[in-house]
Amino acid sequence: MDIVVLVKQVPDTESMVQIAGDGVSIKKDDIKWVMNPYDELAVEEALRIKEAKGGAVTVLCVGGQKAQETIRTALAMGADKGLLVNDPKAEGGDALATAKILAAALKNQPFQLIIAGQRAVDEDNYQVGAAVAELLGIPHISLVVKAELLDGKIRCHRVVEGGTVVVEAPLPALFTTQRGLNDPRYASLPGIMKAKKKPLEVKTLADLGIDPAAVGAAGRKVVVKALRLPPQRKAVRMITGETPQAAAAELVRVLHDEAKLI
């Protein structure tokens, strides 16, 4: 089975993110860049399916030169080849613009299954997986915690508020990952050595026949007017008491009388 995994390089979730001088983007230096955590689940799931059923895993990414690191990480985990769409005109797009690039790149790829993270933890758009599936005209299932391949179809457990819904879709299909799907493996040292020799193709928008006006910053429909820090809270008010009971009583009094919350 040919599986394609969509990955994105994002700032590590433990890093502080700062607004750049232009007021509409973030400072890209001094940040630790990692594979989007939900994409790690996607790579892991693809590898498990490959190990069980055979086939090949291709990792597809839109990003700059640095994003090669993220593809190499996936190759070190065990993916077979990488494809990076690296083009200055591909940068700065919104979710739909990026989905258009990914869908165009997928038109030249064999696949029965595409796996993507439910969202990237940078812009939190929750859109790219569904949009890629729509542009390719295939079904998708989001927030999957269990995936089973059956004859010509996939059966997924997807998490909803208050439970799980089991959904089936015929292949080819796309699904997006939710925590709980698996525990992603770490790249082994031999894996890292082998990854250096695995094919990693780099393409431009022109290679893919994409009109640059429709994607990247030029193709944005959702225009960022300003980035700002969340409103600051007032300094914390510490509640004290002679005993835990006294502190507890004071906290409840404050929440009831002053904050009117309980």
Place this chain on the structure above:
Amino acid sequence: MAQGVMAITEQRDGKFRKVSYEVVSEGRRMADGLGCPLTAVVLGAGVDALAGEIKKFGPDKIVALDDPALADYRTDAYTNALAALIKAADPAVIITGASVQGKDLSARLAARLDAGLAMDCTAVALQNGVLTCTRPIFGGKIFADVQIQGSPQIIVVRPNVMAIAETPKESALEKPAPQLGEVKTVVVEKLMDTGSKVELTEAAVIVSGGRGTGGNFQPIEELAAALGGAVGASRSAVDEGWRKHADQVGQTGKVVSPALYIACGISGAIQHLAGMSTSKMIVAINKDPEAPIFSKADFGVAGDIFQLLPAITEAVKKLKS
């Protein structure tokens, strides 16, 4: 020319989810500001009576897309039916909720309509006829103010944020035949939690535990029960296997905005703070008075959660009785 606001509601098993009231209320405010009509859309099977309930929140018109094939949410069936309706009605703005269903549906719909979508907005402001949406990004470390170009503008609002306002109207009900198109997905089974557990993203009160619980969530469960709230967990508590993934609050878990968030034995890793910083009121309880969580809290108590939480639970019960 595109005109009007369309609010897409969400129901499950014949009951509206709370976010539906939020999106119709917010849709009403937007439509009033833009000086245009509001249409509320209800999808499902046998939803006539249910559709009437939404009159309370003041839509000018209610459209019920009623078909047995729409009984359970399926991305393709719902997208097909809505895309046909939207193409015919040509609304300028579509608003829906950033629930599990709303996020999935709106993302697919935006791609189908080639429309701009602002996901998980916590505020929408109208000035000179232009809507500006505020989106927490990087899990809430930064707020982005965005504007959507073209039409329809799809605005997906975070549950638990938009105010519910009752402005009853004698809305007309329309029932066009849903155009379902080709539907490839099948719902095989629904495995719902039993009992009356409050969903984290919809809860007014969340009591969360972290590493400081040592895996004992009983005092947290008890306080949450006394407050009628939900139980959350930090990533480390989930990684330790103490709680399910579904309970995780943070940048790699659920992003929540309750009225009251009580963090217990949570030190305050950046990625956790990112997931709860839009809570209206934050209380931190931790034995380390230097814990970073206190810098994000409105109220703090430095002390042992195993002594404090039972005492707080008792005080809450006393207050409520």
